[in-house]
Amino acid sequence: MNQDVLFSQYLEELTDTITDLDHFNIEKTYEILRQLCIAFRVCKGVTEYYNNAEEERMGCGTVLTCYDSGEETAEVISCRTVLSDIVVADCKAYRAKGVKPWxxxxxxxxxxxxRLMLTVVGRLRACGLVEQATLFDDAGYSNYRFLHSTIDQIGTSGHINQYAFARFNLRHFALINRQLGREVSDLAMRKYIDTIEEAVSPDGIVSRLGGDNFVAVFLKEKLNEVLARFEGIPISYNDGDRVMISSRAGIFLIPDDFYYYQPEDIMDRVTGAYNAAWRGDTGDIVYASEELMAEKDRFMQIRAQFPVGLKNREFLVFYQPKINLKDNSIAGAEALSRWYRNGTLMMPTEYISDLEQTMDICKLDFYVLEQVCRDLRRWLDEGRQAVRISVNFSRRHLINLALTESILEVVDRYRIPHELIEIELTETVTDVEFRDLKRVAGALQEAGIYTSVDDFGIGYSSLNLIREIPWNILKVDKNFLPVNENAEGERQNIMFRHVVSMAKEIGLICVAEGVETIGQVNILRKCGCDLAQGFYYDKPLPVKEFEERLDKHFYTNT
Structure with a gap:
């Protein structure tokens, strides 16, 4: 297609797009301008917008870059106008060095x-749509549109394998926001991002996705400088006060054989690594890999299959007994889910962490609670000796202000005595969630539902957690258990003994989970621990097998 036809076609499309302000689409406009730039050998197209001449002099107006190949420029065609009430607009087209003159x-x-673009700027401003067309947000950070354009420019430059991409968010920034206030914390964030922009310049950028979530694009040779910022640096505020700000990040180092097709190819990979970093499974810095991409595909499959599995009642509830260490009787059990799908029994490790990334985990928790109540009701009706059953509830529930009412609705619908239900809430929470955890535990206790703090000993605020929240039961994580029966002076044995003593002194029932040996059982008894749970006694059991254990009531292996 010759240049005359191309120009007529693009001009018509551009005119239709920018004159329909009711359905103005900046992405479509940019794409047409990009095609025009390529057709007319323009290596960079920019429209600058200033509220007054002083802004223009200082170079602090709004800059809309529709296309930038990154090449060194040799010539510019500029068209400048002063709109009504002294608003200045300047449109520039650049030709690269070594390219045939126009x-x-x-x-x-x-x-x-x-001239057409200058007219559009005036009309957009009159209609209040200039902000829609800008590549920066209200706080002055470059936005996703700018990021998308930058990735595309680098991707089509032929040098993308020289770059790295990092998606990151500021660790515990909600806490900093709460402590310092919005205005001061925004200033601290701006200073922190400035240090990262300094590290990636002049060839890189930092764009904000929203809140405290950002993406950095930089040359691989700058990786160590960027990582140093992610690990944490002190940021000053209020004339000398300082706060340490750090980040968790997913990083994608573009391999030499990478084939660029579209920006989403890169964002998918860096986001997968970021999600792994956010979960904290493998540290605060995670690098994208083919394994992570496979993990993402598996995650999407789990998400797609979960609603069907829930509807078809594919999730089974298994029960792991809790043993009274004084007489080896069954004192309770923990309800644990298993997913039976397509003839295969999936263990929780294969799907729980995926569901935890969404609110789907909350649906599963209530599904398990309802199945537990159904089984308890049947046991009571059959005259079996029912025991207290604990159900795990994710931290995701803490934002639900009606959580206690929702739990009680299920329990009361099956007419289950409240003391037969225990809700396990993990202690691995940030102090931002602490108040919600305290509210939920307190409300459940007032309703007569038992509450337990799960995995005690692996969180950062364990003692504060049991000091301020009125639990009934403390479950000590298996990593905290002693391993050597004959080494009472070992640090781990001493710490465990004092944890049990402290729990009992403040009126908590102490449960040790992950018990695997007779030696551990003997230590637990010496320490005065109340209950034990673990493979030494039983693995999680299907309901029929657990009912057989209930009928026997006692274990005879110790």
Missing amino acids: TETERKRIEMVE
Whole structure:
């Protein structure tokens, strides 16, 4: 297609797009301008918008870059106008060095498009749509549109394998926000991002996705400088006060054989690594890999299959007994889910962490609670000796202000005595969630539902957690258990003994989970621990097998 036809076609499309302000689409506009730039050998197209002449002099107006190949420029065609009430707009088209000069016809056509864009800027401003067209957010950070354009420019430059991409968010920034206030914390964030922009310049950028979530694009050779910022640096505020800000990040180092097709190819990979970093499974810095991409595909499959599995009642509830260490009787059990799908029994490790990334985990928790209540009701009706059953509830529930009412609705619908239900809440929470955890535990206790703090000993605020929240039961994580029966002076044995003593002194029932040996059982008894749970006694059991254990009531292996 010759240049005359191309110009007519693009000009018509551009005119239709920018004159329909009711359905103005900046992405479509940019794409047409990008095609025009390529057709007319324009290596960079920019429209600058200033509220007044002083802003123009200082260079602090709004800059809309529709296309930038990154090449060194040799010539510019500029079209400038002063709109009503002293608003200045300037449209510029650049030609790269070494590229054939424009013909007179090409110049006139470029100037025609520039005048059209200046008219559009005036109309957008009059209609309040300038912000929609900008590549920066209200706080001055470059936005996703700018990031998308930058990735595309680098991707089509032929040098993308020289770059790295990092998606990151500021660790515990909600706490900093709460402590310092919005205005001061925004300033601290701006200073922190400035240090990262300094590290990636002049060839990189930092764009904000929203809140305290950002993406950095930089040359691989700058990786160590960027990582140093992610690990944490002190940021000053209020004339000398300082706060340490750090980040968790997913990083994608573009391999040499990477084939670029579209920005989403890169964002998918860096986001997968970021999600792994956010979960904290493998540290605060996670690098993208083919394994992570496979993990993402598996996650998407789990998400797609979960609603069907829930509807078809594919999730089974298994019960792991809790043993009274004084007489080896069954004192309770923990309800644990298993997913029976397509003839295969999936263990929780294969799907729980995926469901935890969404609110789907909350649906599963209530599904398990309902199955537990159904089984308890049947046991009571059959005259079996029912025991207290604990159900795990994710931290995701803490934002639900009606959580206690929802739990009680299920329990009361099956007419289950409240003391037969225990809700396990993990202690691995940030102090931002602490108040919600305290509210939920307190409300459940007032309703007569038992509460337990799960995995005690692996969180950062364990003692504070049991000091301020009125639990009934403390479950000590298996990593905290002693391993050597004959080494009472070992640090781990001493710590465990004092944890049990402290729990009992403040009125908590102490449960040790992950018990695997007779030696551990003997230590637990010496320490005065109340209950034990683990493979030494039983693995999680299908309901029928657990009912057989209930009928026997006692274990005879110790």
